[in-house]
Amino acid sequence: MPNIDANGIRIVKRFQPIARVSVHRTKLIHVLINVIKNAEAALATTPVADRAIAFEIGRDPQGRAVLSVRDTGEGITAVNLAQVFSHGFTTKPTGHGFGLHTCANAMVEMGGVITAASAGPGLGAAFTLTFGVDAGAEDAGSRASDATAATDDPVRPSSSAGAAVA
Numbered sequence: 001m002p003n004i005d006a007n008g009i010r011i012v013k014r015f016q017p018i019a020r021v022s023v024h025r026t027k028l029i030h031v032l033i034n035v036i037k038n039a040e041a042a043l044a045t046t047p048v049a050d051r052a053i054a055f056e057i058g059r060d061p062q063g064r065a066v067l068s069v070r071d072t073g074e075g076i077t078a079v080n081l082a083q084v085f086s087h088g089f090t091t092k093p094t095g096h097g098f099g100l101h102t103c104a105n106a107m108v109e110m111g112g113v114i115t116a117a118s119a120g121p122g123l124g125a126a127f128t129l130t131f132g133v134d135a136g137a138e139d140a141g142s143r144a145s146d147a148t149a150a151t152d153d154p155v156r157p158s159s160s161a162g163a164a165v166a
């Protein structure tokens with residue numbers, strides 16, 4: 001990703017072994033591109049030394065495969081967090097607000113779910129893709145906007161602007 005290199009964004013990868021998961025390759029790539037582009041945009045106002053995106057693969061407490069993308073960017077207010085998956089919601093002057101809505105639908109089509117978390121403005125954001133969720137048993141809309149803060153946070157808020165990746 002040339003932009004990521006040019007913008008001095010540090011990439012952190014933490015991959016734990018997981019069982020094989022069935023995904024739609026093109027849809028998953030589409031979801032990741034959207035989430036990574038958003039993270040990159042959110043890092044524009046973060047001091048270069050603090051810019052980081054952490055990719056983590058692992059399992060949630062239920063044993064489901066999880067892929068999270070966590071940035072040290074501008075963060076998301078609690079009010080906005082509840083809307084980020086809504087069609088047309090954007091805080092960008094030239095944004096469309098379609099990206100995350102499409103991501104949420106694509107994840108449900110793959111039998112998964114995407115959730116968002118942020119400790120607030122200036123404290124970064126995390127988007128978590130969970131696979132192997134029984135899509136038929138859940139209301140996709142409410143799950144998509146379900147914003148649960150992750151524990152064991154690898155990108156911890158710091159007292160200065162941005163956040164640090166441990």
Ligand SMILES: Nc1ncnc2c1ncn2[C@@H]1O[C@H](COP(=O)(O)OP(=O)(O)O)[C@@H](O)[C@H]1O
Pocket residue numbers: 034038039042071073074075076080084089090091092094095096097098099100101124125
């Ligand atoms: N990594 C992120 N950090 C902070 N805010 C984010 C992040 N990802 C998404 N958002 C918020 O969610 C909104 C919706 O994102 P998206 O659906 O991709 O539309 P767009 O990128 O066109 O605004 C963004 O405008 C922004 O307010």
Ligand SMILES: [Mg+2]
Pocket residue numbers: 034037038099100
């Ligand atoms: Mg977007």
